[in-house]
Amino acid sequence: MSDTDDSAVPGRVRRAVRDHDAVDDDPTDGAFPVTSTPFDGRIAVAQADDGRIEFDVTVAVPTLSAVVEGEVAEVVEDGWYETFERRIATIGDVTAAGHDLDPAVERSGEAVTVTESLRDLNEQRGLNDAVAVVDFVEGTYVQGVIPGYEYGEPVTGLISRARATGGSDGY
Template sequence: MSDTTDAPDRARRAFSDHGSFEAAGEGDRYVSTSTAFDGVVTPAAAEDGQLRFDVTVTVPTLGAAATEGVADVVEDGWFDAFERRVVDVGGVTRKSREFDVDVTRHEETVVVETSLVDINERRGVDDAAAVIDFVEGTYVQGIVPGYEYEGPAASLLSKARRQGKSGGVP
């Protein structure tokens, strides 16, 4: 395997052409521009001409997104449900594949990490974007009613309400 700062040109072109990513800083890291949360994909060469796409999505904990305090039992229940649901990412990708998903809770964030390998760079980028979108959707579905939210969570809830009132589908 090569270093992640040496991703093949075909991966760079696929990210550039995708429209949901932009290059981030030095090296080959791409930030999702279509989600409210921090979604980052790092491509790298893998065996047999394939590419590995390391996907990391960072979301706020429920307590960090709420404007007032959230009881520990509510926070713990929210995290447990989010973790159980977000690991079931396999059905959203173009290529059927197994995922090993790592969900880590920090004081104010939850980090979701997974990787996928594909010979087709465009499908790999599409699937990486689908994983990021799935994490965002799972987060929104798990937001607990009765709290006032701020930041990305508030924006996503507002968008969902507008779409619901207009009968639109995202």
């Protein structure tokens, strides 16, 4: 993974980040926060040796039991995680540059972390593709919401936003 040090980020990348509406241009802990998701999505950026820009994407999402009001059986939690992991592996071609993506998924306690790296010569396209990975993780997470549970944030907000975007009143 690259280590985003603001002084090490090329000017063209800083401009692309500053102009992107889904990325905060103030790096936190060595990475630019993605603001279009309630999850902890971050993009670390570095100049690669071949002249390309490397974008290291990290998205942390809560486990099912972390967002459900009440208890979740271990078998349900494990099944939810395994399904999430399989869905993330089917990321396919969500990027404009057609990167060959193979995200890693790890569970630790009440968090699941998805990581992916991509390189691009074009800083704007690379940044857009990195944000597309974050958006894919968010969408995949929402697909995994299991009916019948009472959820807290951020799931209730994500579902409300999806309904509003889709024009559904929830019926």
